[in-house]
Amino acid sequence: MNEAAFKPAAGANALLTADDVRAAARRIAGAVVRTPTFHSKTLSKITGAEIYVKFENHQFTAAYKERGALNALLQLTEEQREHGVIAASAGNHAQGLSYHGTRLGIPVTIVMPRTTPVVKVMQTEAVGGTVVLEGESFDEALTHARKLQIELGLTFVPPFDDPYVAAGQGTVALEMLEDVPDLEILAIPVGGGGLASGMGVIARDLNPDIQLIGVEAELYPSMFNLLKGATRPVGGDTLAEGIAVFEPGKMTSVVLGELLDEFLLVSEHQIEGALALLLQIEKTVVEGAGAAGLAAVLAYPDHFKGRKVGIVLSGGNIDTRLLANVLLRDLARSGRLARLRLVLQDRPGSLMRVSQVFYRYNVNIVEIVHQRVFTHLPAKGLVTEIECEARDSEQLNALVEALRAEGFEVSQMELN
Structure with a gap:
């Protein structure tokens, strides 16, 4: 790529540490699924790399977001617990926060844009969240959530730009490296940066030589632009909605500026192909963001060939009609x-x-x-x-x- 190298960052170690991730792992142990990391013989043969797959789509709410949400909830004071928490989200953060908040007896309010599909509203309500529909975009929903936070005395739990949330997400890599200590590369989906920063901090601590590669959807290169000083357009209708972020996290961008060795962008075509391949080969359903790591391995084989590569299936919440469309399109392309x-x-x-x-x-x-x-x-x-x-x-x-x-x-x- 022709864009400039990463901008230097300072102070990342003070923002998020490996000990933060270890502490999060102790807190959430037994309350989230310790998902398996399996070696895929077939994907390894196809890609020319040794592929190890972390099945975070096996969480109760089918996404890794539970980890960070739970770790943040467990930091609350008794007074904060009584008043409850609030978040703006139309995706996996909403379900993870609602599920664990309800389990802990903490009231959870989720503000979603009015344009949110009904199925996502129903899924969030089904695990105990109170949904408020406000605004036509995520930014408008976020503004309303901040307003309610002040009016009702609630605690705001961000989806990614928070050290407790990022530390919880980092437990994904802690488990991966416990299962496969000699992983050489992690290909990590990047949206707001919570997953990548948490995983990167603990992975680099456990193995200073591990290569950390961020993967972003080509239509939403917001973190890529920030870290590489690029000016690619951001926006569009992406399959990887879980990492479709206009504004990356302030904290997470500082952490990733020090950690990432490379940043790769994947197209919609490549994400669709990876998603279809995971269903066909691993017999597992993932959402677009969950297929981003494999998409990068397939799109940039020279970066990964002959290496032990860990990829995270970060979530499996995809509309069934959309999934059918992706699979039919894959059949057409083949x-x-x-x-x-x-x-x-x-x-x-x-x-x-x-x-x-x-x-x-x-x-x-x-x-x-x-x-x-x-x-x-x-x-x-x-x-x-x-x-x-x-x-x-x-x-x-x-x-x-x-x-x-x-x-x-x-x-x-x-x-x-």
């Missing part, structure tokens, strides 16, 4: 699913001739759509779109060539 557009004559037998070619090449027809009116063709012409399922791209290409040999005009609709 050539196993396609939509072909054929120009036919509008007369008996035309479609039968087409279907015979599909039968001959053993390609399954999923859907057929005829369009007779809204075309630029003569009145006796029609456009037929056929969605089909093939074994692989070679079989699909052979089918297309055979259709053209039969005299049909064929084009394939491409994904971006």
